[in-house]
Structure formats: C-alpha cells, structure tokens
Amino acid sequence: MxxxxxxxxxxxxxxxxxxxxxxxxxxxxxxxxxxxxxxxxxxxxxxxxxxxxxxxxxxxxxxxxxxxxxxxxxxxxxxxxxxxxxxxxxxxxxxxxxxxxxxxxxxxxxxxxxxxxxxxxxxxxxxxxxxxxxxxxxxxxxxxxxxxxxxxxxMPIDEFQRQANSRFGLASIERLSSYFGTSFEATVYRLATAHPGLAIAGMLQYRFTREEDRRRAKVSNQRLLFTNEVTMQPQAAERKYRRQSVHLSAACAEAEAAYTIRFNKSFDPSSIVYKTRESGIQSGIESLPNFSDAIGRIEAMRCPYQSETAHEEFGDVFFFWEEIVRRN
Ligand SMILES: [Zn+2]
CATH class of the missing domain: 1.10.10.2910 (Arc Repressor Mutant, subunit A)
Structure with missing residues (x-):
C-alpha cells in the first residue's frame, strides 16, 4: 500500500x-x-x-x-x-x-x-x-x-476567540456549546485548537494499560486451569488516569514532539485530575506528562456523558491546560 x-x-x-x-x-x-x-x-x-x-x-x-x-x-x-x-x-x-x-x-x-x-x-x-x-x-x-x-x-476560529473573550476555560463550555450548537466534547477540544497561545485539551480514562489488562486476564485464566498451584501474581499494576484523546493549540502543534501526550500515558497520582469525583471544575498549577517542562493552569471535570468503558468511581475526565511559565 x-x-x-x-x-x-x-x-x-x-x-x-x-x-x-x-x-x-x-x-x-x-x-x-x-x-x-x-x-x-x-x-x-x-x-x-x-x-x-x-x-x-x-x-x-x-x-x-x-x-x-x-x-x-x-x-x-x-x-x-x-x-x-x-x-x-x-x-x-x-x-x-x-x-x-x-x-x-x-x-x-x-x-x-x-x-x-x-x-x-x-x-x-x-x-x-x-x-x-x-x-x-x-x-x-x-x-x-x-x-x-x-x-x-x-466553530470558526475568530468567532470562537471572540466568544471565549480571552478567558479560555471549562466554565465557559456550556455557553460556548449552546452558541455554536456543538457538543460539550467538541467544544472542550476547541478550547485548545482555537487558543492563541500554548494550550492542550483532551479526555482521560481511569484504567490499566492494555498490556496490564492482558497480563491480568492471562493470570486469571491460569488460576482457573491450575487452581491448586501457586500462580504468578499480577505485577503491582495500578489503574491511573490515562490519555484517551488529546488536542493541541496551533502553537503547541508546532512543537508537537514536546507537547503532545502519547496515547495511554498516565497522569501523576498527585494531579488534580484525580479529584474530579468531587463535583464541578477542579483547577491547579501543573506540568503535563509530556516532554516539555512547561507549567500551566490545568482544569479538569468529569465528562457529562460517561462512556461504556468508564470506571464507576473514577469516571472519564475532560482536562484543559494552558501554559503560564516556561522554565527555560
Ligand atoms: Zn467520515
């Protein structure tokens, strides 16, 4: 091909x-x-x-x-x-x-x-x-x-920027999505792609990596087959918030290798994204799990519509991040 x-x-x-x-x-x-x-x-x-x-x-x-x-x-x-x-x-x-x-x-x-x-x-x-x-x-x-x-x-870029009124954030999604007639999800991603500076938005899912899932499935099969034998314990795998989708502003896309978050990359357990079980928008100052040292303002919230594969307690999460300081 x-x-x-x-x-x-x-x-x-x-x-x-x-x-x-x-x-x-x-x-x-x-x-x-x-x-x-x-x-x-x-x-x-x-x-x-x-x-x-x-x-x-x-x-x-x-x-x-x-x-x-x-x-x-x-x-x-x-x-x-x-x-x-x-x-x-x-x-x-x-x-x-x-x-x-x-x-x-x-x-x-x-x-x-x-x-x-x-x-x-x-x-x-x-x-x-x-x-x-x-x-x-x-x-x-x-x-x-x-x-x-x-x-x-x-969501034409200039109109979106005008409507966002230089306050890009998850708090304006309801208003922006009703103005443009777009879904909550599409509008969250547009916060990043229409951002004039360095910004990233995306969706996270609380899960194991696929490799961990496969290993766990294998171990439980072995247990069924050899119930009397001591079987290998699954490695201490933990569920974490992992990158499902990611959208970059034009400025971030120019340095994509540094700013993108690769598929399944996990967010540090200290991140505010783990606090989204509490209602509303959580926010903080953090760097992202990518190759940049950039520090930014991050916001996260539970997705209004949860996917079929969402974890019951730690549901799917939207995040939005914009850079505030560059270290070097
Ligand atoms: Zn198509």
Whole structure:
C-alpha cells in the first residue's frame, strides 16, 4: 500500500494521499484542511444575513460547495445506522442526516461530511472509500482529519476567540456549546485548537494499560486451569488516569514532539485530575506528562456523558491546560 510522510506523520488513506498530491506533496494535510475550511467560512461571510442558527448557517456554507443538506427518511435511518451519509448526485453532493440525533451532533456530523468533499478522491465516489474498511488505520486517519475540519467549520476560529473573550476555560463550555450548537466534547477540544497561545485539551480514562489488562486476564485464566498451584501474581499494576484523546493549540502543534501526550500515558497520582469525583471544575498549577517542562493552569471535570468503558468511581475526565511559565 502506498504511504506518504509529511509533517512528521505517515498517511496511507487514498483520499488523504490524493489531497497531498494535489498540493504538490508539500503541505501538511492537517493545515490544508484547516485552511480550506477557513476559506469557505470567509466566502460565506460575503453573504449578508447569514443565519445565526448553526444548522441553517451550515446549510448556506454547504451550498457554496454545491452540497445539499436534507434529513433522511425514517426507513433510511434504520437502513444506514449512521448519523449522516454523503452521496454524489448529478447536480452535486447531498448530505443526508439522521433527524433523530441531537442537534449538536447533527451540526458537527454535517460539518464532517462537508469536509469529506474536500478530498479529490471523494469525487470518484464510493469505489475508493470501499478500499478502506471502517475501523482500519487508514479510515481513522481520514476521520480524524474530517473532525478537525468540521470543528473549523462549525466553530470558526475568530468567532470562537471572540466568544471565549480571552478567558479560555471549562466554565465557559456550556455557553460556548449552546452558541455554536456543538457538543460539550467538541467544544472542550476547541478550547485548545482555537487558543492563541500554548494550550492542550483532551479526555482521560481511569484504567490499566492494555498490556496490564492482558497480563491480568492471562493470570486469571491460569488460576482457573491450575487452581491448586501457586500462580504468578499480577505485577503491582495500578489503574491511573490515562490519555484517551488529546488536542493541541496551533502553537503547541508546532512543537508537537514536546507537547503532545502519547496515547495511554498516565497522569501523576498527585494531579488534580484525580479529584474530579468531587463535583464541578477542579483547577491547579501543573506540568503535563509530556516532554516539555512547561507549567500551566490545568482544569479538569468529569465528562457529562460517561462512556461504556468508564470506571464507576473514577469516571472519564475532560482536562484543559494552558501554559503560564516556561522554565527555560
Ligand atoms: Zn467520515
């Protein structure tokens, strides 16, 4: 399979490769998508009377790309089992969305589908898409890029900064998400990606590492098989808050190797993220488990919607961090 490396990442999705080739192989596809989304927002602003309602506004934005937005019929909702689907028609694209979903989800999903049309290969329709199976590494690369672009479309950076009013923090998420018609989660991540300085947001889950999980499963199987024998004790593994997702501001992304938190990396047990069982937003001054020495203000709170894999006592947590001091 063909792969291309750019911006420190390797891509193998045929749609992403088609986009990289279109830019002469020089532009990081993440920046390309963000810039295309921003250009579309600028274009939409030349229209007077752009509606305030996030869904109506998005319909106008889509129309500039020749994309029609329509709700699915209910029998199709059952058939598709998806929040939205993108189809080529003779007169351009059509995005069909599931009207039974939460409006915040509909808005983001439509944004996501609009971004799919930015990839030159998409014009060839479903033939290319069927080359990557859902859940594969390739389809994940593409889905993450579409999320990135969707967030630019539904929460335009300048408007988000204006609304955040230079007080970036978890306390404004309710207000910002109702203004932009976006989910709590998407809005938390936007706090970082729209931040003008050094900022990071993400989700943490209280768990063992996968290796620890495998070892524990193996040990309990051995116990079942040889109940009379002394079996190996599991190593003193502890559940900790571990990185599930992470989103960086543009300034952090420029020094990604230093600022990113790798998947499953744990937060120190002294971190305020462990205090989120108490209600509300916890805050403190901490460095993060990454390669930077940076000290920042960190906020954390229990996610309003807990995942199926969340720990009962130490639930899933959102965190937001912004740098206040650099040591060197
Ligand atoms: Zn998608």
């Amino acid at each position: 063909e792969t291309l490396s750019i911006g420190g990442r390797r891509y193998s999705d045929p749609d992403i490769i088609s986009l990289i080739r279109q830019s002469g192989g020089l532009i990081d596809p993440r920046w390309k998508i963000v810039n295309m989304a921003r250009a579309l927002i600028e274009e939409s602003r030349t229209f007077s009377g752009l509606p305030n309602d996030p869904l109506e506004r998005l319909k106008i934005i889509a129309s500039l790309k020749g994309i029609k937005i329509k709700p699915m019929a209910m029998d199709q909702v059952r058939q598709e089992r998806r929040d939205a689907a993108l189809y080529p028609t003779d007169s351009g694209w059509i995005v069909l969305y599931n009207p039974a979903c939460l409006k915040s989800r509909i808005v983001f999903t439509i944004g996501h589908e609009i971004i799919h049309t930015f990839f030159p290969n998409s014009r060839n329709g479903a033939r290319f898409r069927s080359m990557t199976s859902p859940g594969s590494r390739e389809s994940n690369e593409l889905e993450l890029l579409c999320h990135l672009g969707a967030s630019e479309l539904v």
